[in-house]
Amino acid sequence: MSWLLAFAGFAALIILHEAGHFAAAKAVGMRVERFALFFPPLLFKVRRGETEYGVGAIPLGGYVKITGMNPAEEIPPEHADRAYYRQPVWKRIVVISAGPLVNVLLAFVILFVLFAVKGENVVTKQVDSVQRGEPAAAVLRPGDQIVAIDGVRGGPEALRTAIGKHRCAGRQVDGCAAATPAVVTVRRDGQLRTFRITPHWNAEVKRPLLGFSFGSAYDPMPVGSAASRSVTGMWDVTKATVSAVVRIFYDSSARKQVSGVVGSYETTRQTFQADNMVLALQILALISLSLAIINLFPFLPLDGGHIFWALAEKVRGRPIPFRVMEQASYVGFVLVIMLFMVGLTNDIGRLRGEGFGLR
Numbered sequence: 001m002s003w004l005l006a007f008a009g010f011a012a013l014i015i016l017h018e019a020g021h022f023a024a025a026k027a028v029g030m031r032v033e034r035f036a037l038f039f040p041p042l043l044f045k046v047r048r049g050e051t052e053y054g055v056g057a058i059p060l061g062g063y064v065k066i067t068g069m070n071p072a073e074e075i076p077p078e079h080a081d082r083a084y085y086r087q088p089v090w091k092r093i094v095v096i097s098a099g100p101l102v103n104v105l106l107a108f109v110i111l112f113v114l115f116a117v118k119g120e121n122v123v124t125k126q127v128d129s130v131q132r133g134e135p136a137a138a139v140l141r142p143g144d145q146i147v148a149i150d151g152v153r154g155g156p157e158a159l160r161t162a163i164g165k166h167r168c169a170g171r172q173v174d175g176c177a178a179a180t181p182a183v184v185t186v187r188r189d190g191q192l193r194t195f196r197i198t199p200h201w202n203a204e205v206k207r208p209l210l211g212f213s214f215g216s217a218y219d220p221m222p223v224g225s226a227a228s229r230s231v232t233g234m235w236d237v238t239k240a241t242v243s244a245v246v247r248i249f250y251d252s253s254a255r256k257q258v259s260g261v262v263g264s265y266e267t268t269r270q271t272f273q274a275d276n277m278v279l280a281l282q283i284l285a286l287i288s289l290s291l292a293i294i295n296l297f298p299f300l301p302l303d304g305g306h307i308f309w310a311l312a313e314k315v316r317g318r319p320i321p322f323r324v325m326e327q328a329s330y331v332g333f334v335l336v337i338m339l340f341m342v343g344l345t346n347d348i349g350r351l352r353g354e355g356f357g358l359r
Helices: 002-027 078-080 087-119 157-165 224-247 251-259 259-274 279-297 303-316 322-352
Strands: 030-050 051-065 120-130 145-149 182-188 191-198 201-202 206-207 211-221
Touching: 002 030, 002 051, 002 087, 002 279, 087 224, 087 279, 087 303, 120 157, 145 157, 157 206, 224 279, 303 322
Parallel strands: none
Antiparallel strands: 030 051, 120 145, 120 211, 145 182, 182 191, 201 206
């Protein structure tokens, strides 16, 4: 079932992206020859009016074929006035921008609904789990409510800070016991209980730990806050995505973090498999937003490339020679393939190694 849900999620992103192009093209009077989910060869097709609808065999995307998308294309005289490159620049920009815009709106709607209906995930002071073999294992239980540590009350961060003050007597080495125990007050079954637990130094996180993890809960958000939180989160993702794409050209560690279609699909599938619907929807929202961002990079054959050359034509005052755009598209195609191959190579490594890190 997780495979089917992940596939349905990705198919929905593709259909809605292409539906944006399709609806905008129809709205401004362009002639749409084909609307296809996935790439050819077509497994299924049906004609409705002037448009052919089909499903391709290669599940890596989709496309809308508009008459006259190639300036050198021979167009029947009866369709010439509705061809893409015979339209004003503003119409072309509207049509090309519609796909990424749908992805941005979809990401916003998903995040907004999650924040408004479910709420924001916040860390609580309740013990979620206790690690076996750690100091807290013999004392704390899942469900205990941490009231104070060494008399310090407050949120999880304040409690972690209190634990962090307990250091080993000598050099801080992995597993060494703190010189003094932490006084932990918990509420269990409605009663307060106090325990003395000695933290151990953890070299990986470079601080002393008791060996338990805090739980989490969803905190409901007002509609206005949900909208603001969604926009802020999307802006942060946008900046991070652009920065990551730029860094892959000079930072080898950044290239190792790139994920492609396989990785995005597998991550989504794992969240459905773990029955974590909220996380799966969050991932789909981020994928939808990332799809919009990547598509807006100013390189043909990406949507941003079409927008760039349309604006260049507007500034120049006359059409850009097809030869110039064709040569520029070679560069864009190489960059897109390079990004795809880096992501695919990383995904294969993760699938053969330790997976995608979901627990």
